[in-house]
Amino acid sequence: MTLPWEQFLGGWVAAGLTLCIFSFLYEDNPFYKIAEHLYVGASLGYLLVQALFQTLIPRWWEPLVQDPHHWELLVPAGLGILLFCRLSPRTAWLGRWPIALLMGYTAGVTVPYLVASQVFQQVQGTIQPLVRMKPEQGLSVVDLSTAGLWADFSALLLLVGVVTVLAHFFFTVERKGPVKAASRLGMLFLMVGFGASYGLAVQGRFALLYDRFVDLKEFGMPSYRHASVVLAGLLVGCLVVLRLRRRA
Amino acid sequence: MGRRRIFLLLALVMWLPMVHPFRFPGLSVTSSVQALHDRIENLPSGANILVSFDFNPGTKAELEPQARAILRHAFKRRLTVLVLGLWPDGWGMTQRIVRDCAATAKLPVKEGRDFILLGSQLGDLNVSLGLGQDIAAVFPRDARGIPLADIPPLRHIRTLKDMHLIVSLGAGEPGPVTWVMFAGDRYRIPMAAGTTSGNVSALQPYVQGGQLLGLVSGMKGAAEYEMLTKEDGSATRGMDSLTLGAFLLIGLVLLANVNDWRKGRS
Numbered sequence: 001m002t003l004p005w006e007q008f009l010g011g012w013v014a015a016g017l018t019l020c021i022f023s024f025l026y027e028d029n030p031f032y033k034i035a036e037h038l039y040v041g042a043s044l045g046y047l048l049v050q051a052l053f054q055t056l057i058p059r060w061w062e063p064l065v066q067d068p069h070h071w072e073l074l075v076p077a078g079l080g081i082l083l084f085c086r087l088s089p090r091t092a093w094l095g096r097w098p099i100a101l102l103m104g105y106t107a108g109v110t111v112p113y114l115v116a117s118q119v120f121q122q123v124q125g126t127i128q129p130l131v132r133m134k135p136e137q138g139l140s141v142v143d144l145s146t147a148g149l150w151a152d153f154s155a156l157l158l159l160v161g162v163v164t165v166l167a168h169f170f171f172t173v174e175r176k177g178p179v180k181a182a183s184r185l186g187m188l189f190l191m192v193g194f195g196a197s198y199g200l201a202v203q204g205r206f207a208l209l210y211d212r213f214v215d216l217k218e219f220g221m222p223s224y225r226h227a228s229v230v231l232a233g234l235l236v237g238c239l240v241v242l243r244l245r246r247r248a
Numbered sequence: 249m250g251r252r253r254i255f256l257l258l259a260l261v262m263w264l265p266m267v268h269p270f271r272f273p274g275l276s277v278t279s280s281v282q283a284l285h286d287r288i289e290n291l292p293s294g295a296n297i298l299v300s301f302d303f304n305p306g307t308k309a310e311l312e313p314q315a316r317a318i319l320r321h322a323f324k325r326r327l328t329v330l331v332l333g334l335w336p337d338g339w340g341m342t343q344r345i346v347r348d349c350a351a352t353a354k355l356p357v358k359e360g361r362d363f364i365l366l367g368s369q370l371g372d373l374n375v376s377l378g379l380g381q382d383i384a385a386v387f388p389r390d391a392r393g394i395p396l397a398d399i400p401p402l403r404h405i406r407t408l409k410d411m412h413l414i415v416s417l418g419a420g421e422p423g424p425v426t427w428v429m430f431a432g433d434r435y436r437i438p439m440a441a442g443t444t445s446g447n448v449s450a451l452q453p454y455v456q457g458g459q460l461l462g463l464v465s466g467m468k469g470a471a472e473y474e475m476l477t478k479e480d481g482s483a484t485r486g487m488d489s490l491t492l493g494a495f496l497l498i499g500l501v502l503l504a505n506v507n508d509w510r511k512g513r514s
Contacts, residue, residue, distance in 0.1 A: 204445035209262060
Protein backbone atom coordinates (compact mmCIF):
# COMPACT_ATOMS: atom_id res chain seq x y z
CA MET A 1 0.00 0.00 0.00
CA THR A 2 1.40 3.41 -0.99
CA LEU A 3 1.24 5.95 1.81
CA PRO A 4 0.44 9.64 1.28
CA TRP A 5 3.75 11.48 0.92
CA GLU A 6 3.24 13.56 4.09
CA GLN A 7 2.67 10.42 6.16
CA PHE A 8 5.70 8.77 4.57
CA LEU A 9 7.90 11.80 5.27
CA GLY A 10 6.45 12.13 8.79
CA GLY A 11 7.42 8.52 9.48
CA TRP A 12 11.02 9.14 8.42
CA VAL A 13 11.28 12.32 10.51
CA ALA A 14 9.68 10.67 13.58
CA ALA A 15 11.90 7.57 13.32
CA GLY A 16 15.02 9.71 12.82
CA LEU A 17 14.30 11.99 15.78
CA THR A 18 13.42 9.07 18.07
CA LEU A 19 16.69 7.33 17.21
CA CYS A 20 18.65 10.57 17.68
CA ILE A 21 17.16 10.95 21.18
CA PHE A 22 17.88 7.29 21.99
CA SER A 23 21.51 7.82 20.92
CA PHE A 24 22.02 9.74 24.18
CA LEU A 25 21.90 6.40 25.99
CA TYR A 26 25.21 5.61 24.30
CA GLU A 27 26.80 9.02 24.85
CA ASP A 28 26.10 12.72 24.42
CA ASN A 29 26.42 13.57 20.71
CA PRO A 30 25.46 16.24 18.13
CA PHE A 31 22.50 14.18 16.79
CA TYR A 32 20.93 14.12 20.25
CA LYS A 33 21.48 17.86 20.61
CA ILE A 34 19.82 18.56 17.24
CA ALA A 35 16.78 16.45 18.16
CA GLU A 36 16.54 18.01 21.62
CA HIS A 37 16.63 21.59 20.28
CA LEU A 38 14.16 20.73 17.52
CA TYR A 39 11.79 19.27 20.12
CA VAL A 40 11.90 22.37 22.32
CA GLY A 41 11.53 24.77 19.37
CA ALA A 42 8.79 22.82 17.60
CA SER A 43 6.77 22.35 20.83
CA LEU A 44 6.90 26.04 21.62
CA GLY A 45 6.10 27.08 18.05
CA TYR A 46 3.18 24.65 17.84
CA LEU A 47 1.79 25.83 21.18
CA LEU A 48 2.05 29.46 20.05
CA VAL A 49 0.27 28.80 16.74
CA GLN A 50 -2.46 26.80 18.48
CA ALA A 51 -2.98 29.54 21.06
CA LEU A 52 -3.13 32.11 18.26
CA PHE A 53 -5.63 30.28 16.06
CA GLN A 54 -7.68 28.57 18.78
CA THR A 55 -7.95 31.44 21.24
CA LEU A 56 -6.60 34.84 20.24
CA ILE A 57 -8.05 35.13 16.72
CA PRO A 58 -11.52 33.58 17.25
CA ARG A 59 -12.05 34.93 20.77
CA TRP A 60 -10.53 38.39 20.46
CA TRP A 61 -9.59 39.53 16.96
CA GLU A 62 -12.67 38.31 15.02
CA PRO A 63 -15.28 39.68 17.48
CA LEU A 64 -13.42 42.99 17.56
CA VAL A 65 -13.23 43.33 13.76
CA GLN A 66 -16.76 42.08 13.10
CA ASP A 67 -18.42 44.32 15.65
CA PRO A 68 -16.61 47.57 16.59
CA HIS A 69 -18.99 48.00 19.53
CA HIS A 70 -17.03 45.30 21.35
CA TRP A 71 -14.71 48.01 22.63
CA GLU A 72 -14.43 46.22 26.01
CA LEU A 73 -12.15 43.70 24.27
CA LEU A 74 -9.50 46.42 24.09
CA VAL A 75 -9.15 46.33 27.89
CA PRO A 76 -7.63 42.81 28.13
CA ALA A 77 -5.52 43.61 25.06
CA GLY A 78 -4.16 46.70 26.77
CA LEU A 79 -3.46 44.77 29.97
CA GLY A 80 -1.73 42.05 27.95
CA ILE A 81 0.50 44.62 26.26
CA LEU A 82 1.38 46.06 29.69
CA LEU A 83 2.93 42.67 30.53
CA PHE A 84 5.62 43.36 27.92
CA CYS A 85 6.60 46.49 29.84
CA ARG A 86 8.47 44.21 32.22
CA LEU A 87 11.12 43.78 29.52
CA SER A 88 12.48 47.26 30.31
CA PRO A 89 13.55 48.16 33.89
CA ARG A 90 12.15 51.70 33.43
CA THR A 91 8.63 50.52 32.57
CA ALA A 92 8.61 47.28 34.57
CA TRP A 93 6.27 48.76 37.18
CA LEU A 94 3.47 48.91 34.58
CA GLY A 95 3.60 45.13 34.30
CA ARG A 96 2.49 44.79 37.92
CA TRP A 97 -1.07 45.88 37.13
CA PRO A 98 -2.08 42.95 34.89
CA ILE A 99 -0.22 40.52 37.19
CA ALA A 100 -2.05 41.93 40.23
CA LEU A 101 -5.37 41.62 38.40
CA LEU A 102 -4.61 38.03 37.36
CA MET A 103 -3.55 37.03 40.86
CA GLY A 104 -6.54 38.67 42.50
CA TYR A 105 -9.02 37.18 40.04
CA THR A 106 -7.52 33.68 40.15
CA ALA A 107 -7.28 33.63 43.94
CA GLY A 108 -10.82 34.97 44.33
CA VAL A 109 -12.31 32.43 41.97
CA THR A 110 -10.17 29.48 43.03
CA VAL A 111 -10.02 29.65 46.82
CA PRO A 112 -13.69 28.82 47.60
CA TYR A 113 -13.67 25.85 45.20
CA LEU A 114 -10.25 24.75 46.41
CA VAL A 115 -11.37 24.64 50.04
CA ALA A 116 -14.58 22.82 49.16
CA SER A 117 -12.97 20.25 46.84
CA GLN A 118 -9.59 19.69 48.36
CA VAL A 119 -10.28 20.14 52.07
CA PHE A 120 -13.89 19.47 53.06
CA GLN A 121 -14.69 16.74 50.53
CA GLN A 122 -11.41 14.92 51.14
CA VAL A 123 -11.66 15.08 54.92
CA GLN A 124 -15.11 13.58 54.46
CA GLY A 125 -13.57 10.86 52.28
CA THR A 126 -10.98 10.09 54.95
CA ILE A 127 -13.55 9.48 57.65
CA GLN A 128 -15.51 6.44 56.50
CA PRO A 129 -18.17 4.74 58.64
CA LEU A 130 -17.02 1.43 60.11
CA VAL A 131 -20.53 0.08 60.56
CA ARG A 132 -22.05 -0.42 57.13
CA MET A 133 -25.70 -1.20 56.74
CA LYS A 134 -27.29 -3.19 53.96
CA PRO A 135 -30.07 -0.88 52.75
CA GLU A 136 -31.47 -3.54 50.44
CA GLN A 137 -32.08 -5.81 53.45
CA GLY A 138 -33.34 -3.18 55.84
CA LEU A 139 -31.42 -0.47 57.63
CA SER A 140 -30.77 -2.56 60.75
CA VAL A 141 -28.79 -5.32 58.96
CA VAL A 142 -25.04 -4.77 59.36
CA ASP A 143 -22.82 -5.68 56.42
CA LEU A 144 -20.45 -8.39 57.71
CA SER A 145 -19.46 -9.72 54.28
CA THR A 146 -15.79 -10.13 53.32
CA ALA A 147 -16.04 -7.07 51.08
CA GLY A 148 -17.58 -5.07 53.94
CA LEU A 149 -14.87 -6.15 56.39
CA TRP A 150 -12.16 -5.39 53.83
CA ALA A 151 -13.66 -1.92 53.34
CA ASP A 152 -13.56 -1.42 57.12
CA PHE A 153 -9.92 -2.46 57.22
CA SER A 154 -9.12 -0.03 54.36
CA ALA A 155 -10.97 2.78 56.12
CA LEU A 156 -9.04 2.15 59.37
CA LEU A 157 -5.71 1.92 57.53
CA LEU A 158 -6.44 5.21 55.76
CA LEU A 159 -7.34 6.92 59.01
CA VAL A 160 -4.25 5.64 60.82
CA GLY A 161 -2.09 6.64 57.84
CA VAL A 162 -3.45 10.20 57.70
CA VAL A 163 -3.17 10.74 61.48
CA THR A 164 0.34 9.32 61.83
CA VAL A 165 1.69 11.15 58.76
CA LEU A 166 0.29 14.39 60.17
CA ALA A 167 1.94 13.51 63.50
CA HIS A 168 5.26 13.13 61.66
CA PHE A 169 5.05 16.79 60.68
CA PHE A 170 4.25 18.09 64.19
CA PHE A 171 7.49 19.93 64.85
CA THR A 172 6.22 21.95 67.79
CA VAL A 173 5.62 18.90 69.99
CA GLU A 174 8.53 17.03 71.60
CA ARG A 175 8.90 13.59 70.00
CA LYS A 176 8.60 11.16 72.85
CA GLY A 177 6.12 8.53 73.97
CA PRO A 178 3.06 8.09 71.75
CA VAL A 179 3.98 11.07 69.51
CA LYS A 180 7.32 9.42 68.71
CA ALA A 181 5.66 6.09 67.93
CA ALA A 182 3.03 7.78 65.74
CA SER A 183 5.71 9.81 63.97
CA ARG A 184 7.73 6.67 63.18
CA LEU A 185 4.65 4.89 61.90
CA GLY A 186 3.87 7.97 59.81
CA MET A 187 7.35 7.83 58.32
CA LEU A 188 6.74 4.21 57.34
CA PHE A 189 3.53 5.21 55.57
CA LEU A 190 5.43 7.98 53.78
CA MET A 191 8.12 5.51 52.66
CA VAL A 192 5.48 3.13 51.31
CA GLY A 193 3.83 6.07 49.53
CA PHE A 194 7.11 7.23 47.96
CA GLY A 195 7.91 3.67 46.89
CA ALA A 196 4.51 3.25 45.26
CA SER A 197 4.85 6.62 43.51
CA TYR A 198 8.29 5.67 42.21
CA GLY A 199 7.02 2.31 40.97
CA LEU A 200 4.13 4.00 39.17
CA ALA A 201 6.47 6.58 37.63
CA VAL A 202 8.72 3.77 36.32
CA GLN A 203 5.68 2.01 34.87
CA GLY A 204 4.78 5.27 33.10
CA ARG A 205 8.28 5.57 31.63
CA PHE A 206 8.12 1.98 30.39
CA ALA A 207 4.85 2.85 28.64
CA LEU A 208 6.57 5.78 26.89
CA LEU A 209 9.42 3.51 25.80
CA TYR A 210 6.99 0.88 24.54
CA ASP A 211 5.11 3.55 22.54
CA ARG A 212 8.35 4.62 20.84
CA PHE A 213 9.17 0.98 20.05
CA VAL A 214 5.74 0.49 18.50
CA ASP A 215 6.29 3.52 16.27
CA LEU A 216 9.82 2.41 15.35
CA LYS A 217 8.46 -1.02 14.45
CA GLU A 218 5.78 0.55 12.25
CA PHE A 219 8.28 2.86 10.53
CA GLY A 220 10.49 -0.17 9.90
CA MET A 221 7.81 -1.72 7.69
CA PRO A 222 8.17 -1.91 3.87
CA SER A 223 5.46 0.78 3.47
CA TYR A 224 7.93 3.26 5.00
CA ARG A 225 10.84 1.73 3.03
CA HIS A 226 12.30 0.42 6.33
CA ALA A 227 12.94 3.94 7.65
CA SER A 228 13.83 2.80 11.20
CA VAL A 229 16.36 0.21 10.01
CA VAL A 230 18.02 2.51 7.46
CA LEU A 231 18.24 5.44 9.88
CA ALA A 232 19.47 3.26 12.77
CA GLY A 233 22.26 1.98 10.50
CA LEU A 234 23.19 5.49 9.43
CA LEU A 235 23.18 6.76 13.02
CA VAL A 236 25.37 3.92 14.29
CA GLY A 237 27.78 4.56 11.39
CA CYS A 238 27.95 8.27 12.22
CA LEU A 239 28.51 7.60 15.93
CA VAL A 240 31.36 5.20 15.10
CA VAL A 241 32.96 7.80 12.78
CA LEU A 242 32.62 10.48 15.47
CA ARG A 243 34.27 8.25 18.03
CA LEU A 244 37.12 7.32 15.68
CA ARG A 245 37.73 10.98 14.84
CA ARG A 246 37.85 11.84 18.54
CA ARG A 247 40.44 9.12 19.14
CA ALA A 248 42.60 10.18 16.17
CA MET B 249 26.84 -4.22 34.91
CA GLY B 250 27.33 -1.02 32.90
CA ARG B 251 24.38 1.22 32.21
CA ARG B 252 24.65 0.70 28.44
CA ARG B 253 24.21 -3.04 28.94
CA ILE B 254 21.17 -2.41 31.15
CA PHE B 255 19.62 -0.17 28.45
CA LEU B 256 20.31 -2.82 25.80
CA LEU B 257 18.86 -5.58 27.98
CA LEU B 258 15.75 -3.51 28.71
CA ALA B 259 15.28 -2.79 25.00
CA LEU B 260 15.60 -6.50 24.16
CA VAL B 261 13.23 -7.57 26.93
CA MET B 262 10.59 -5.04 25.92
CA TRP B 263 10.97 -5.70 22.20
CA LEU B 264 10.61 -9.49 22.56
CA PRO B 265 6.81 -9.56 23.22
CA MET B 266 6.29 -7.25 20.24
CA VAL B 267 7.69 -9.96 17.99
CA HIS B 268 6.30 -12.97 19.89
CA PRO B 269 3.28 -11.91 22.00
CA PHE B 270 2.58 -14.37 24.81
CA ARG B 271 -0.07 -12.62 26.97
CA PHE B 272 0.71 -12.78 30.68
CA PRO B 273 -2.26 -14.14 32.59
CA GLY B 274 -3.59 -12.52 35.74
CA LEU B 275 -4.59 -9.02 34.66
CA SER B 276 -7.52 -8.15 36.91
CA VAL B 277 -9.88 -5.19 36.68
CA THR B 278 -9.64 -2.63 39.48
CA SER B 279 -12.84 -1.31 41.02
CA SER B 280 -12.33 2.26 39.79
CA VAL B 281 -12.03 1.14 36.14
CA GLN B 282 -15.02 -1.14 36.57
CA ALA B 283 -17.03 1.78 38.00
CA LEU B 284 -16.37 3.98 34.96
CA HIS B 285 -17.17 1.15 32.56
CA ASP B 286 -20.40 0.37 34.40
CA ARG B 287 -21.47 4.00 34.38
CA ILE B 288 -21.02 4.27 30.60
CA GLU B 289 -22.64 0.86 30.10
CA ASN B 290 -25.70 1.89 32.09
CA LEU B 291 -26.23 5.31 30.51
CA PRO B 292 -29.28 5.36 28.24
CA SER B 293 -28.70 5.60 24.50
CA GLY B 294 -28.46 9.26 23.48
CA ALA B 295 -27.09 10.41 26.86
CA ASN B 296 -24.47 13.15 26.70
CA ILE B 297 -20.91 12.74 27.86
CA LEU B 298 -18.07 15.22 27.73
CA VAL B 299 -14.55 13.91 27.16
CA SER B 300 -11.80 16.42 27.83
CA PHE B 301 -8.40 15.65 26.32
CA ASP B 302 -6.09 17.40 28.75
CA PHE B 303 -2.76 16.10 27.52
CA ASN B 304 -0.27 16.58 24.73
CA PRO B 305 1.75 14.09 22.64
CA GLY B 306 4.29 13.74 25.48
CA THR B 307 1.92 11.48 27.42
CA LYS B 308 -0.07 9.95 24.58
CA ALA B 309 1.57 6.57 25.21
CA GLU B 310 -0.58 6.10 28.31
CA LEU B 311 -3.59 8.30 27.61
CA GLU B 312 -4.31 7.53 23.95
CA PRO B 313 -5.19 3.85 24.66
CA GLN B 314 -7.50 5.02 27.46
CA ALA B 315 -9.16 7.58 25.19
CA ARG B 316 -9.65 5.03 22.42
CA ALA B 317 -11.13 2.41 24.77
CA ILE B 318 -13.58 4.90 26.34
CA LEU B 319 -14.59 6.45 23.01
CA ARG B 320 -15.17 3.05 21.36
CA HIS B 321 -17.35 2.08 24.31
CA ALA B 322 -19.31 5.35 24.17
CA PHE B 323 -19.85 5.04 20.41
CA LYS B 324 -20.99 1.46 20.85
CA ARG B 325 -23.48 2.59 23.51
CA ARG B 326 -24.77 5.29 21.10
CA LEU B 327 -23.95 8.17 23.44
CA THR B 328 -23.49 11.74 22.24
CA VAL B 329 -19.86 12.59 22.88
CA LEU B 330 -18.64 16.17 23.20
CA VAL B 331 -14.88 16.47 22.91
CA LEU B 332 -12.68 19.39 23.90
CA GLY B 333 -9.17 20.01 25.15
CA LEU B 334 -7.57 22.27 27.72
CA TRP B 335 -4.07 21.75 26.30
CA PRO B 336 -3.90 23.52 22.92
CA ASP B 337 -0.76 21.63 21.86
CA GLY B 338 -2.70 18.35 22.07
CA TRP B 339 -5.65 19.42 19.93
CA GLY B 340 -4.31 18.16 16.58
CA MET B 341 -3.68 14.76 18.14
CA THR B 342 -7.13 14.78 19.78
CA GLN B 343 -8.93 15.31 16.46
CA ARG B 344 -6.95 12.50 14.86
CA ILE B 345 -7.73 10.06 17.72
CA VAL B 346 -11.47 10.84 17.82
CA ARG B 347 -11.99 10.75 14.05
CA ASP B 348 -9.96 7.55 13.79
CA CYS B 349 -12.08 5.91 16.54
CA ALA B 350 -15.23 7.00 14.72
CA ALA B 351 -13.98 5.65 11.39
CA THR B 352 -13.10 2.26 12.86
CA ALA B 353 -16.20 1.91 15.07
CA LYS B 354 -18.38 -1.13 14.49
CA LEU B 355 -21.54 1.00 14.18
CA PRO B 356 -21.67 4.00 11.83
CA VAL B 357 -20.53 7.06 13.76
CA LYS B 358 -21.02 10.54 12.30
CA GLU B 359 -19.39 13.81 13.28
CA GLY B 360 -22.02 16.35 14.27
CA ARG B 361 -24.48 13.64 15.23
CA ASP B 362 -22.68 11.12 17.48
CA PHE B 363 -19.70 13.26 18.41
CA ILE B 364 -18.84 16.94 18.30
CA LEU B 365 -15.31 18.29 18.38
CA LEU B 366 -15.73 21.57 20.24
CA GLY B 367 -12.13 22.76 20.14
CA SER B 368 -9.38 23.69 22.50
CA GLN B 369 -9.12 26.77 24.69
CA LEU B 370 -6.51 28.25 26.94
CA GLY B 371 -7.63 29.41 30.37
CA ASP B 372 -8.41 26.22 32.31
CA LEU B 373 -10.77 27.40 35.06
CA ASN B 374 -12.44 30.02 32.84
CA VAL B 375 -13.25 27.31 30.29
CA SER B 376 -14.85 25.00 32.88
CA LEU B 377 -16.76 27.84 34.53
CA GLY B 378 -17.85 29.25 31.16
CA LEU B 379 -19.12 25.88 29.95
CA GLY B 380 -21.21 25.70 33.11
CA GLN B 381 -23.05 28.82 31.94
CA ASP B 382 -23.15 28.52 28.15
CA ILE B 383 -21.23 26.09 25.95
CA ALA B 384 -21.79 28.17 22.81
CA ALA B 385 -20.28 31.24 24.47
CA VAL B 386 -16.98 29.41 25.02
CA PHE B 387 -16.99 27.46 21.76
CA PRO B 388 -19.14 29.37 19.23
CA ARG B 389 -18.22 26.93 16.41
CA ASP B 390 -17.08 23.31 16.28
CA ALA B 391 -13.75 22.15 14.83
CA ARG B 392 -15.21 22.18 11.29
CA GLY B 393 -16.27 25.82 11.70
CA ILE B 394 -20.01 25.05 11.95
CA PRO B 395 -21.92 27.25 14.46
CA LEU B 396 -23.06 25.15 17.42
CA ALA B 397 -26.66 26.29 16.87
CA ASP B 398 -26.64 24.43 13.53
CA ILE B 399 -25.53 21.11 15.08
CA PRO B 400 -28.68 19.11 15.99
CA PRO B 401 -27.57 17.51 19.32
CA LEU B 402 -26.37 20.88 20.60
CA ARG B 403 -29.83 22.38 20.32
CA HIS B 404 -30.62 20.44 23.50
CA ILE B 405 -27.21 20.69 25.15
CA ARG B 406 -26.71 24.21 26.45
CA THR B 407 -24.47 23.91 29.51
CA LEU B 408 -22.42 21.39 31.46
CA LYS B 409 -25.54 20.66 33.51
CA ASP B 410 -26.92 18.80 30.47
CA MET B 411 -24.07 16.29 30.70
CA HIS B 412 -24.59 12.87 32.22
CA LEU B 413 -20.89 12.27 32.70
CA ILE B 414 -17.60 14.17 32.34
CA VAL B 415 -14.40 12.25 31.67
CA SER B 416 -11.14 14.15 31.88
CA LEU B 417 -8.09 12.42 30.45
CA GLY B 418 -5.25 14.41 31.90
CA ALA B 419 -1.57 14.33 32.58
CA GLY B 420 -1.44 17.28 34.96
CA GLU B 421 -2.88 20.75 35.27
CA PRO B 422 -5.22 21.91 33.81
CA GLY B 423 -6.84 18.51 33.90
CA PRO B 424 -8.94 16.26 36.11
CA VAL B 425 -8.51 18.39 39.24
CA THR B 426 -9.69 21.49 37.34
CA TRP B 427 -12.78 19.64 36.17
CA VAL B 428 -13.50 18.23 39.65
CA MET B 429 -13.25 21.66 41.25
CA PHE B 430 -15.05 23.80 38.68
CA ALA B 431 -17.52 21.35 37.15
CA GLY B 432 -17.99 18.07 39.02
CA ASP B 433 -18.22 19.47 42.54
CA ARG B 434 -19.86 22.74 41.52
CA TYR B 435 -22.66 21.39 39.33
CA ARG B 436 -22.85 17.89 40.91
CA ILE B 437 -22.08 16.20 37.58
CA PRO B 438 -20.70 12.63 37.80
CA MET B 439 -17.02 12.70 36.93
CA ALA B 440 -14.35 10.17 36.04
CA ALA B 441 -10.74 10.58 35.02
CA GLY B 442 -7.94 8.85 33.21
CA THR B 443 -4.38 9.71 34.02
CA THR B 444 -0.75 8.64 33.70
CA SER B 445 0.73 6.12 36.14
CA GLY B 446 2.88 8.82 37.70
CA ASN B 447 -0.13 11.02 38.43
CA VAL B 448 -2.41 8.39 40.00
CA SER B 449 -1.42 9.02 43.59
CA ALA B 450 -2.42 12.70 43.17
CA LEU B 451 -5.91 11.75 41.98
CA GLN B 452 -6.61 8.78 44.25
CA PRO B 453 -7.88 11.03 47.11
CA TYR B 454 -10.61 12.30 44.79
CA VAL B 455 -11.83 8.73 44.31
CA GLN B 456 -11.77 8.23 48.07
CA GLY B 457 -13.70 11.49 48.53
CA GLY B 458 -16.36 10.36 46.05
CA GLN B 459 -15.53 13.22 43.68
CA LEU B 460 -14.40 10.83 40.95
CA LEU B 461 -16.56 7.78 40.37
CA GLY B 462 -13.84 6.09 38.35
CA LEU B 463 -10.14 6.43 37.65
CA VAL B 464 -8.19 4.78 34.84
CA SER B 465 -4.50 4.58 35.56
CA GLY B 466 -1.86 4.46 32.83
CA MET B 467 -1.56 1.78 30.19
CA LYS B 468 -2.58 -0.90 32.68
CA GLY B 469 -5.87 0.90 33.32
CA ALA B 470 -6.47 1.12 29.56
CA ALA B 471 -5.79 -2.62 29.25
CA GLU B 472 -8.32 -3.28 32.03
CA TYR B 473 -10.91 -1.18 30.19
CA GLU B 474 -10.19 -3.08 26.95
CA MET B 475 -10.66 -6.31 28.91
CA LEU B 476 -14.10 -5.16 30.05
CA THR B 477 -15.16 -4.16 26.54
CA LYS B 478 -13.63 -7.39 25.17
CA GLU B 479 -11.42 -5.58 22.70
CA ASP B 480 -7.87 -6.41 21.79
CA GLY B 481 -6.45 -2.89 21.79
CA SER B 482 -2.99 -1.39 21.91
CA ALA B 483 -2.86 -1.35 25.74
CA THR B 484 -3.55 -5.09 26.01
CA ARG B 485 -0.79 -5.75 23.49
CA GLY B 486 1.59 -3.49 25.43
CA MET B 487 1.10 -5.15 28.81
CA ASP B 488 3.54 -7.99 28.00
CA SER B 489 6.37 -5.53 27.37
CA LEU B 490 5.54 -3.52 30.47
CA THR B 491 5.36 -6.62 32.67
CA LEU B 492 8.66 -8.01 31.38
CA GLY B 493 10.31 -4.60 31.82
CA ALA B 494 9.07 -4.44 35.42
CA PHE B 495 10.33 -7.99 36.11
CA LEU B 496 13.75 -7.08 34.73
CA LEU B 497 13.91 -3.96 36.89
CA ILE B 498 12.91 -5.88 40.05
CA GLY B 499 15.50 -8.55 39.22
CA LEU B 500 18.25 -5.95 38.74
CA VAL B 501 17.36 -4.17 42.01
CA LEU B 502 17.47 -7.48 43.89
CA LEU B 503 20.74 -8.47 42.20
CA ALA B 504 22.35 -5.14 43.05
CA ASN B 505 21.24 -5.43 46.70
CA VAL B 506 22.54 -9.01 47.03
CA ASN B 507 25.81 -7.94 45.45
CA ASP B 508 26.12 -5.01 47.87
CA TRP B 509 25.33 -7.25 50.82
CA ARG B 510 27.97 -9.78 49.75
CA LYS B 511 30.56 -7.04 49.31
CA GLY B 512 29.71 -5.74 52.77
CA ARG B 513 30.23 -9.18 54.34
CA SER B 514 33.55 -9.78 52.62
